[in-house]
Amino acid sequence: MPIAIHNNTTTTKLPEEPFKNEAELQACIEQSPYLLFSESESSVTTVQREVGLPSAGILDLLVVDNEGLPVAVEVKLARNAQSRREVVAQAFDYVADLSNLTFDELDEIVDGSLTGVLTALVGPEQFPGLRKICATNLRAGRIRLVIAVDSAGEDLIRIVRYITDHSDIDVRLVSISKFDNGKILVPRLLVVPVSDALSSFGRINSARKVDTTFEAIISAYNLTADDKLQTRGHGSTYRAIYFEDWPDGIHYEFMNKPDWVSVEIHLESDEAAPLAPMLIPFAGQELMPAIILEWDQKWRNRGRLLAKITDYENPDLVASAMRELISRTKPIIDKYYAKR
Incomplete structure (x- = not known):
């Protein structure tokens, strides 16, 4: 779907462009992880791209927010041959693997980037407290899972929505559209947990x-x-x-x-x-x-x-x-x- 850019006298129509590959979409999210979240949520920072986990393989992106919540990001293009069920299963495998790691083990895997990012978020004096929160979140399995795509079919939306509606798992589905050679990126939150939707929009x-x-x-x-x-x-x-x-x-x-x-x-x-x-x-x-x-x-x-x-x-x-x-x-x- 195209977008329009208006000024005082003219309107420019910009057609949506495909991402060259998953690596391009990964790079966009790495630079701008806030695309995956609403404005009312905590600020986030990328810890590392392509994180090698002990059992689950390579996690596309690891992000953390300023409240010490780890976020695992799985990136897929619609044209990828993987079935939608495989995509979801792989994403949950990453979360399961992360929850088996201590803070120090994960920090070692990312070459100290987790410590560096948390320190940058809150400063050296508050880092010990945030580190403890992040460590507890890991051990408790409190890890947000984001499946980021360029577009999503009804089958993937249906699967993710079922998970959010029938479990306490923090998972969301986000699509990102590319325009003007990547100068403009437009995100859409396709599926978010009910609690997040309520907190953002106050529907009930x-x-x-x-x-x-x-x-x-x-x-x-x-x-x-x-x-x-x-x-x-x-x-x-x-x-x-x-x-x-x-x-x-x-x-x-x-x-x-x-x-x-x-x-x-x-x-x-x-x-x-x-x-x-x-x-x-x-x-x-x-x-x-x-x-x-x-x-x-x-x-x-x-x-x-x-x-x-x-x-x-x-x-x-x-x-x-x-x-x-x-x-x-x-x-x-x-x-x-x-x-x-």
Whole structure:
């Protein structure tokens, strides 16, 4: 489809041009990764192009945002012979491989570029905190997947939309059109997760209400929390709390779901896994009146302790629940790591 450029007296019609090959489209995204995101989202920077992963092969592009969220980008042209199912399967293989890497392992693969990019995004003083968030996101499998194409058929759109509608996986489909020998690039977000669409456009009032309440919960908690216990990040579905003396794979977290908000402690690395026997006995205990602790052994194959709160319109209640969870469990964890 052509585009038109208007000035005061004339109109110039520019026809869409094909990309020469996938490498050209990759290069365009490498230089301008913001094409893959809406204006309301966090700023992003390219870490490296063609990243050699241990098992999945060569990832076209690795990007990261200023909240420490890794983004895997798979680039395909419509004329590529690969089936649409193969494209999606390959893209998910990249994400699975990334989630098995530690921050240091991934940083070594990209020759230190991950450290360099995160430092450039927030500065040397804030880098340690952002590094910890990025490391936790990797271990937790919180990795955004972007399939970038020049055009997409209905079959690919249907597959990606089904995934976004029926899972919590953060995947999107973006097309980029080329004009005037690549001087003009026009992106289109073909498929985005429902939560992203709601946060960008506010289509459903109830979703906006939950998000507003979640922000109130975070504010209520941070208002009385020590500086070292402040939440990190600006995500709409979760906020984490880290301790510098603990391994990357263990942290507290507020989780935002449509029907409830939870306070949790996550074990997301092999180094954190031995804590499970110490936390499991808390399951079934009353954290606060009518708020019961649960143990979820399936979480990242290591486990998490959580309490779901349906009365999420009471920010002080949820904030108090997190403080109580920290009060009960932190001394046990501190004691364990002090002996090591």
